[in-house]
Amino acid sequence: MSTEQTQSTPKACVLLPGLLVVLGLAACSGSNSNGAFQVRATGYVGVDDGSARVRGNLAVFKADEATQAGGTILNDDGDMDDGVAIALRFSDGAQRNLGAAPREIEILGDQVYLVVDETNNQDWNSNGMDELVLLHWNFSLSEPEFVDLIDPDSPLGLVAAGTRLWYPVDADPIAVNGTNLRYIDIADPDLPVEIDTDGVTLGTVRVQLVAREGGLIRLAIDETAAGGQGDLNGDLDGGDTAVLALVEVDASPPLVVGTGLAQPAADAPFAAREVSDGNFDVLCLVSETQQGAVNLNPSIAAVPAGCPADTDTVDDVLHLLEWQAGTIASTTNTELAGAIKLLLMENWLVTLSRESDLGAGGCDLTGDGPTDDIVVRWAPLDDPTVAVDGPDLYDPVDTAVPGESLGLTAVEPLLFAAIDTTVNVGGSPLALPWLGRVFPGSSTSWNLTHLDPDGPTGLKLGLARMEVTQAGRLRAELLESSQGLNLNVGCNAQVKDFFVADQTDAIPIWVRYSPTYNSSVASGLGYATEPMDGGVVVAFGRAFVRVSEQADGRDWNLDGDATDRVLVRTPLVTCSPVLTSILDAGPGPSIRTDGVDGALMYCDEAGANKDLNLDGVILGSAVRYFRDY
Numbered sequence: 004m005s006t007e008q009t010q011s012t013p014k015a016c017v018l019l020p021g022l023l024v025v026l027g028l029a030a031c032s033g034s035n036s037n038g039a040f041q042v043r044a045t046g047y048v049g050v051d052d053g054s055a056r057v058r059g060n061l062a063v064f065k066a067d068e069a070t071q072a073g074g075t076i077l078n079d080d081g082d083m084d085d086g087v088a089i090a091l092r093f094s095d096g097a098q099r100n101l102g103a104a105p106r107e108i109e110i111l112g113d114q115v116y117l118v119v120d121e122t123n124n125q126d127w128n129s130n131g132m133d134e135l136v137l138l139h140w141n142f143s144l145s146e147p148e149f150v151d152l153i154d155p156d157s158p159l160g161l162v163a164a165g166t167r168l169w170y171p172v173d174a175d176p177i178a179v180n181g182t183n184l185r186y187i188d189i190a191d192p193d194l195p196v197e198i199d200t201d202g203v204t205l206g207t208v209r210v211q212l213v214a215r216e217g218g219l220i221r222l223a224i225d226e227t228a229a230g231g232q233g234d235l236n237g238d239l240d241g242g243d244t245a246v247l248a249l250v251e252v253d254a255s256p257p258l259v260v261g262t263g264l265a266q267p268a269a270d271a272p273f274a275a276r277e278v279s280d281g282n283f284d285v286l287c288l289v290s291e292t293q294q295g296a297v298n299l300n301p302s303i304a305a306v307p308a309g310c311p312a313d314t315d316t317v318d319d320v321l322h323l324l325e326w327q328a329g330t331i332a333s334t335t336n337t338e339l340a341g342a343i344k345l346l347l348m349e350n351w352l353v354t355l356s357r358e359s360d361l362g363a364g365g366c367d368l369t370g371d372g373p374t375d376d377i378v379v380r381w382a383p384l385d386d387p388t389v390a391v392d393g394p395d396l397y398d399p400v401d402t403a404v405p406g407e408s409l410g411l412t413a414v415e416p417l418l419f420a421a422i423d424t425t426v427n428v429g430g431s432p433l434a435l436p437w438l439g440r441v442f443p444g445s446s447t448s449w450n451l452t453h454l455d456p457d458g459p460t461g462l463k464l465g466l467a468r469m470e471v472t473q474a475g476r477l478r479a480e481l482l483e484s485s486q487g488l489n490l491n492v493g494c495n496a497q498v499k500d501f502f503v504a505d506q507t508d509a510i511p512i513w514v515r516y517s518p519t520y521n522s523s524v525a526s527g528l529g530y531a532t533e534p535m536d537g538g539v540v541v542a543f544g545r546a547f548v549r550v551s552e553q554a555d556g557r558d559w560n561l562d563g564d565a566t567d568r569v570l571v572r573t574p575l576v577t578c579s580p581v582l583t584s585i586l587d588a589g590p591g592p593s594i595r596t597d598g599v600d601g602a603l604m605y606c607d608e609a610g611a612n613k614d615l616n617l618d619g620v621i622l623g624s625a626v627r628y629f630r631d632y
Contacts, residue, residue: 040629042604044617045098045626047071047626048066048071048616048618048624049626050065051624053591054105055603056108057595060599060601061092062090062093062628065089066086067086072619077102078103080125085123087100088100088102088108088115089101103127103138103147105119109163112166113141115140116137117137118137118138118170119136119137119138127149128149134173135154136150136153137170139187139192141192158211158270159212159214160212164218164252165218165253167186167187168186169215172195175209179206180202180206182207182208183209185198186257199256201259204261204331210248211223211224211225214273217283218251218253218275218281218283219251219252219285219326221247222249223266235263238297245265245271247265249262260330266289267290271288273285281327284352287322288321289321289336292317298316300339304388305340306362307361312362320338321352321354322336323387336388339356339390341355341356342354342360342377343409348418350384351444353379353381353418353443356377357377358375358378369398376423378397379418383444396446396448398448399423400422401436404421404468405469406468406470413472414475414476414514415516416516417441418440419440419523422438426451426465428487435465436469437464438451440453451464453522454522456525462525464514466481467482468509475516477513478513483510486506489506491530491556507554508532509531510528510532511528511548512527512539513525513546530550531551532551536549536588536590536591538593546573547572547583547594549568549593553565560585567611569582570584584604585611586605586606587606600630602629604629608621
């Protein structure tokens, strides 16, 4: 369904001054004189598969044997097809080849941990078997050392949280109330500690590691695992594959606590938020099918006005858990049918819901006839069974908008969604995902208007991409077509595109909440991003963006062509963008960072026409870095 709205035609002088801060040529210096943001080279070409980790003063990434110096064995296994771990210390630039090809990487303080499949590497524990192993390394070691075996069936092999590294060992627990979950504390980086259950909600059990969610570790238990786990959710069968369990990362001792709730899958939508020290709100979906084939949302109050009550047993139903002092103090069935993504705000629980899951046989909330749309529903945390309802709150959400957000994110106190609708731009209807906002406690409809930072000018923002919130800002990419303007115009409204009439690009924006205007405010850069993948990152008080020379119509690095991708950074509050480095095409974030000491970037040597890592060939994506000091 598309509800038609009207986008007023903005004047360039109104739209551009704040939303589109743009770079003049004189601003293209590479770094500050004090060394902050000075780009430095590693000696390696990288594998940009999302596995790199940056934590404080350390970074670990994979070097690509196939392109390193035209082909190099980096881990002594006789082939050149691995991604081999390289450690980098930002403070002095020290680099070390760890000689291991990891599946997963984590950093805990100054300690590095790797999950390695021995079939693609050496026999790290010298037992003649090919296993999935946990290795430990730091700069005082000549090579990684074996720590333990990792459960190959677990969704994740390791997670760093707080001062501990968590992992599931590949062994059945034997002790009473024992588990196969272990942690290693930063104070003793070689010593695994066995984790028990609380002995009340669970006994002896084998768990799978799913994710870190704030101050909690999310676990799943498969009742059908070899040896049998028993009925863990009270439905009188042993066939559920993802019963939820939790453990608090900073507890002493940490104990695994069962919820008695069967999720639709181990990686089903989930959210957790710390309310106070050691106390958390938790949202999860419970499968009616897995939870004994019972109807968990029969109440007419659970569906929007005008919808029939639900009568089936195939929904995934939202539950709110209160974690207090190491245990689950309460569990509330909200009776809301949920899907795809959950959010916890300061005072609100939020879920996406499919129309087809609402009521008996579905309910058309958007008024377009079918029941195939996805909408947002929310309820107050202090009264979670009473969802906010209203005929104009159910605009359809585009969950397929590119980016990590799945079309939904929050910047307190605002909730944002990619609203799938049609807006008139310059007299022509344009069907796009448009950025919508609501105040969950007071809005009666989705508002598509956002403010320019230089004044209360209303803007409707058509989205090419929508990321999750970072450092208090929603990161997105704005389609020029949604404004009916060429937005690559410079600080002085100077057209940079090769074609003046070009309105086909996307530009990076970041959106915050303004208490002054009690509204959302959008800022951005008037440079065209790599199509649909600008990789906007907010860190170090700046925005970092992958800009496409071809789309932007400019030879940024003055190498005689306009075919490269480059990294541009700018302070969030002033118009001072700086060309930082050449980049590869992505996909993914423009830099890899935790926002503490430094960042990694992957840089296309062929585009630069330079041997950036000095390995003797111009090939692949060289790994470069900078420090914030």
